[in-house]
Amino acid sequence: MITGSIVALVTPMEASGAVDWNALQKLVEMHIEKGTASIVAVGTSGESATLDPEEHLEVIGQVVKWVNGRIPVIAGTGANSTSEAIHLTKEAQRLGADAVLLVTPYYNKPTQEGLYLHHKAISEAASIPQILYNVPGRTACDMLPETVERLAQLDNIVGIKEATGDIARARDIIARVGDKMAVYSGDDETAYELILAGGKGNISVTANIAPAEMAELCELALEGKSEEAKAMNDKLMTLHNAMFLESNPIPVKWALHEMGLIGPAIRLPLTQLSEQFREPLRQALGQWDLI
Numbered sequence: 538m539i540t541g542s543i544v545a546l547v548t549p550m551e552a553s554g555a556v557d558w559n560a561l562q563k564l565v566e567m568h569i570e571k572g573t574a575s576i577v578a579v580g581t582s583g584e585s586a587t588l589d590p591e592e593h594l595e596v597i598g599q600v601v602k603w604v605n606g607r608i609p610v611i612a613g614t615g616a617n618s619t620s621e622a623i624h625l626t627k628e629a630q631r632l633g634a635d636a637v638l639l640v641t642p643y644y645n646k647p648t649q650e651g652l653y654l655h656h657k658a659i660s661e662a663a664s665i666p667q668i669l670y671n672v673p674g675r676t677a678c679d680m681l682p683e684t685v686e687r688l689a690q691l692d693n694i695v696g697i698k699e700a701t702g703d704i705a706r707a708r709d710i711i712a713r714v715g716d717k718m719a720v721y722s723g724d725d726e727t728a729y730e731l732i733l734a735g736g737k738g739n740i741s742v743t744a745n746i747a748p749a750e751m752a753e754l755c756e757l758a759l760e761g762k763s764e765e766a767k768a769m770n771d772k773l774m775t776l777h778n779a780m781f782l783e784s785n786p787i788p789v790k791w792a793l794h795e796m797g798l799i800g801p802a803i804r805l806p807l808t809q810l811s812e813q814f815r816e817p818l819r820q821a822l823g824q825w826d827l828i
Contacts, residue, residue: 541574542752544744545582549799571748580613587804598632615640623662630665643676672700686713698723711735725777729766732758779821782814
């Protein structure tokens with residue numbers, strides 16, 4: 538079971554729009570050095586929606602190669618087409634990923650039965666461990682706790698990234714799935730609370746810019762040190778908030794650019810951070826001496 542701080546890694550790009558492989562490799566090394574427990578390659582923060590299928594799989598393969606077994610690699614393979622999700626999942630398994638992360642089908646707005654059958658089909662098609670990803674604010678699709686409980690009965694569905702920020706709901710899911718499934722936060726602001734409630738970690742945007750700090754926060758929560766975890770999270774709140782000044786991953790990519798770790802490029806229809814948000818972002822980074 539993967540526990541701790543799991544980074545939803547960005548995909549650096551050159552000015553031409555091509556993937557910046559050198560910058561990506563440096564980010565991978567930084568995360569291993571700073572104590573990140575696992576890397577999500579080409580999740581939604583990695584601009585999965587704008588990478589073509591060949592690029593998508595190439596990024597996964599390169600991250601797996603560079604990590605070389607030092608920490609687990611989770612491949613983002615979700616899609617709003619079941620057949621596409623199956624293809625990406627099979628390929629991620631072939632490339633050596635340790636697990637996959639499957640966002641709920643976006644735009645289609647499937648029923649709960651449709652969600653169950655979608656994930657059941659992927660589970661039956663590929664034996665790799667699979668983590669569900671529920672983020673209704675971005676997908677217009679909400680996987681209910683009852684559906685999560687049904688899917689927990691499938692052996693290779695091993696976790697869920699619950700990104701609603703609703704701790705009462707997370708507690709309900711944890712109570713339903715017991716030891717059959719790990720529950721991860723997908724909301725940096727409330728992640729420590731979910732972990733203290735029995736969650737296993739946090740799939741994080743903030744970890745892109747503050748990997749050591751997010752690793753420490755998750756460890757404090759996993760050890761049940763509630764006061765220390767809350768105090769650290771309170772300090773990190775300026776960074777959490779800054780990461781959502783505009784739609785993710787716009788702010789986090791600009792932050793990494795300000796830190797000198799990647800270039801400013803991002804693919805349309807996303808655009809670089811709007812001018813009015815740049816100084817507030819710099820101030821948040823400056824409070825942690827990140828620039």
